[in-house]
Amino acid sequence: MEEVKISFLGFGNVGTGAYKIIRDNGKDILLSEGVGLKVAKILVRDINKKRDIELEHSILTDKFEEIANDPEISIVAEFMGGVEPAKDYIVSCLMNKKTVVTANKELIAKHGLELQTVARENGVGLYYEASVAGGVPVIKILAESLQANKIGEIMGIINGTTNYILTKMSEEGRDFSDVLSEAQKLGFAEPDPTADIEGFDAMYKICILSSMAFHKRVDVNNIYREGITKITTEDIEYGRELGFAIRLLAIAKKRNNTVEVRVHPTFIPVDHPLAAVRHSFNAVFLKGDAVGNIMLYGKGAGDLPTGSAIVSDIITAYHQRSKHRYISFYNDEGSAEKLKFNDDWESEFFVRLTVKDKPGVLAKIAGYFGKYGVSIASVIQKDRGKDAVPLIFVTHLAKELSMKKAISDIAKEEDVLMVENIIPVER
Template identity: 50%
Template sequence: MSVNKQIIKVGLLGLGTVGQGVYRILKDNADNIQRRAGIKVEIEKIMVRDTTKERGISVSQAMLTSDIKDIVNDPEIDIVVEVMGGINPTLDYVLQALNNGKSVVTANKDMVAMHGEELFSAAEANNCDLLFEASVAGGIPIIRTLKQSLAANNIEQVFGIINGTTNYMLTKMTREGSQFNDVLKEAQQKGYAEADPTADVEGYDAARKIAILASIAFNTRVTVNDVYVEGITKISAEDIAYAKELGYIIKLLGIAKYNDDGIEVRVHPTFIPEEHPLASVNDVFNAVFVKGDAVGDTMFYGQGAGELPTASAVVADIMDAARDLVRNVPGIISCTCYDNKPLKPMSESKSRFYVRTLVSDKPGVLASIALVFGNKGVSLASVIQKDAEGSTAELVLVTHNTKEENLQDALGDIRNLSCVKEIGNVIRVEG
């Protein structure tokens, strides 16, 4: 769709936290946005569930509607911006907009991760932009970077801290020695964690985001179902303390790697060296580390959520879509999943491992455990043994680089040893 007008008109779906941020930025920065986009951009209509609700923001009543048709069927509206969240009915609304020839900007990671192929097909069929910078890492421009700035590279790795809630919690546990449940309650009180924190603490939010990043980085469609996911609910103050003793920090990482064997995509708590750049990313901040064959190592850091950081990314996408419409080149940056690289099962991935166990405090225990590991092709790099209670001791082992399958096979046999009371935790080690 080409435009020959003086104003690009926007239909906004949702006026919650991010929607209000988008409204404010478009209004407060209107002059600069017009100069940079090459055309005036303004909101024409806003769809909300209840047009009479008080929102703490001054918006003309005439601008509000509760009927999606007032936006997707309005020929004056050029760009539809979706900041409602969720899948139903959001997916249907976005597809209606695309099929009616309107470019779409969305901040919806769930929708993009689960229905990206369908959405991109609709955008390409109707020669529209589908832009989603705000769906991953809030205000950090990582999607545009992967699609444009690093497009000349063969990307080898993308990994990072892409969930602010869990990063806040692990930061508190590291600084204060607190236990998981205590920090979760505090995060909920401060509004960093939802009443139902499952999506964050179990790693599902990060899994959706790393699926999106991996798809772009490796030009191969990766869905959330392809991601191995493990959350932080088993991380204890003891694990944090051992990490420090060994020279590591624990972070929940989204990890995507590619080599000749294929793509591996996973989310799990990870030991990373204290000197690694990601180790100093604390509180609710996000950071994404990218390794390309030409550019080498790069890292992108900033606020991964919040009203204005996320709205900043949304408005930047609106400006890109507006420029494309003015130049009559919408859809120029279409779906980049043109390849079909194989996806490796988690059992084939390799890393080092931290294993914390509770064992009988008697001679020969370490030798028995080491023998099982050795029989499965797993070698040990370091061992820490500390007295626990009475006749038991805590044994902490760190392995050399090994295949996931070998490690899990070894742990299965170790659990059956009479001298092993419990395997307290197993955490992967990177870097």
């Protein structure tokens, strides 16, 4: 039986999870996979810090060089997060002929292709199943199960924190800020929640998925991004009347040779499979031209679920050590049709206004929509007779930039007291 020596860079939540899995399931992995996994060294900032887990003290080190220069270590798992110094360390490991397994979505989104090139040049692997949707094996499935498909669409709930907040807001009728502070107390949201609630986390993840699915390096700067901070219980309530549930969706679509990638709060029909994804669960919905619709559902975060993906990648890397898997981004290399990035994506939109209750207001607003080619599918008017009344539109498919122009005109109209919210609708 072979033994593989592994090193960890960082030892937070996910690293500890991966360590526990190797400790507790290592014997079974040896039996079923024919490989013994040994965590030989762990890079930490403070080797004397008290930890909740029993460890041989000697495996801890605060010197990266001890790992980079140890020829016995063939696989390094990175848990530091962020771009630097993780990137430097990973490049150094790859150049020292060590395969790297990582959960670092920001790094892979921004520098995945570059790192893969270094890995390939050094004959080692770069694996990042844990970077998207925790234990749900969406990376593997895109790379190794849907190879025969042209992927046309991805819609994912890939940030657990925002899904938890939106579920609570929807089911308990509570405000965003109220639920956020509860989530922070319970440890479901970070003390600084920006990366989650502003959609950066989901943006990095859809960047990785869409790059793989479309075989094109998607630049994070090309991704439309909007967080959930402006969603109110009123939006949710009116959405429900229209048969919609709200989710923060990460969406990537390819139409002909045009790609669009976006992250924003989205209304979806209540009977859509993604509407059943509640609390901190994740799900990724994919459309392939052969396979049709597929959905993968599971825990998108947590020490053991994400650790499961890390250990799976370690085992995969071991099996593929003589021929690692690399993701192809051929469209940027000019071999197939050139893909164009689409900034002016199309969607249906939910538009919530507060207007003066006067005759002719609806007609005026409809006129602005018409001016920019936005056609209206349905209207809700409420509480007639008060001074300020809600007016809700759902449009047919419209270009986002046309919507923006129409809304800009509408906002200037004196009978419109407030443009409350604009939320895309996907089916």
